[in-house]
Amino acid sequence: MHIARLLTTSAAALALLGACTGEKPSTDAPAPDAAASATPAVATAAQTAPPATFKSETKEFREWTAVCDNVNNCAAFGPAEDDNGFVMVEIAAGPAARASVQLASWTLGNGNGPFTASIDGQTYTGHNTATELENSVLSIDRASDQLLRALSQGRDMRIHSGKESIPVTLSGAAAAFLWIDERQGRLGTTTALIRKGDKPASEVPVAPAPPRLTAAPAIAQTKLPDAASLPKALASMSAVKDCRSEFMPDSGESASVKRLGHDQLLWEVPCGAGAYNISYAYFITRNDGST
Missing domain, CATH: 2.60.40.1880 (Invasion associated locus B (IalB) protein)
Known part of the structure; x- marks a missing residue:
């Protein structure tokens, strides 16, 4: 670790x-x-x-x-x-x-x-x-x-x-x-x-210039689903099942969700915990949890 x-x-x-x-x-x-x-x-x-x-x-x-x-x-x-x-x-x-x-x-x-x-x-x-x-x-x-x-x-x-x-x-x-x-x-x-x-x-070749990124407009974090209960489509994914099988529930960590767009959500799913480290898996879905 x-x-x-x-x-x-x-x-x-x-x-x-x-x-x-x-x-x-x-x-x-x-x-x-x-x-x-x-x-x-x-x-x-x-x-x-x-x-x-x-x-x-x-x-x-x-x-x-x-x-x-x-x-x-x-x-x-x-x-x-x-x-x-x-x-x-x-x-x-x-x-x-x-x-x-x-x-x-x-x-x-x-x-x-x-x-x-x-x-x-x-x-x-x-x-x-x-x-x-x-x-x-x-x-x-x-x-x-x-x-x-x-x-x-x-x-x-x-x-x-x-x-x-x-x-x-x-x-x-x-x-x-x-x-x-x-x-x-x-x-x-x-x-x-x-x-x-x-x-x-x-x-020695000079260092390349880093790419420049333009920030997208902020998205209001409204009408978010309850992260405590993952959507069925997401919960049924093998990657999510693997995370849940490895994760220690007593670590105090839970899933969370943020809005990326009108019909686009970013889910953060706990996928492992140790003495100093907690790992997560990330998934992008529609509002209903599909795709």
Whole structure:
């Protein structure tokens, strides 16, 4: 559950769909991207690429997962033993982007000692940015070439807090880095995660501009059916039956419904619950619950 939540959160943060605005889109500068909040922007109006044509994509490489969004910001993710933590490498699109690394654990870092990482005996430090759900998060904003090389070639990686430590798998990291470099056009450049070369960063394609979305008029939430009783047509769907078979009724969650149009409803059906996570399935129907 922890791993699924963290990767989903990261992917959601990366998945920039552009600004929802009724105003004419500005062409003065590219929209900010979440994955490069600490990276100085270098693209100007003249350098901004056309609107994004990339598709969000996720790839599995042994124990590692790589994900890129529709404006080509990417992250690679590897789990710690028993899903008790993770290491994540993020890099935004464009020539100015540099990789950052985060390591987290929810079983370490309770004040028993400094929070560090080691790969094949070499120690790496950063600043601790703990959250309510993770006891420790070690952030390295600009990952060194040495660290990236160790992540792709290392054999033994561990997260430490005092005398405690947990291993992190590196199986698949190199392949995940290579896929990201290929997608972002970094191979052979000084900014590559793997297979660095002498080509300058300026040869990396500029980040594509995010698409602009215009918000639809608000719909009055009137004449809504009682969400406590799903329409028969909806309740009979196999997907809804599967959700109900997996859902724990004592979680306190229930179905809800919102209006999208005169004869169009959006249903939110609880589909699973855990210690920290609740998942839902969504269905669009007519007012009578059909289609």
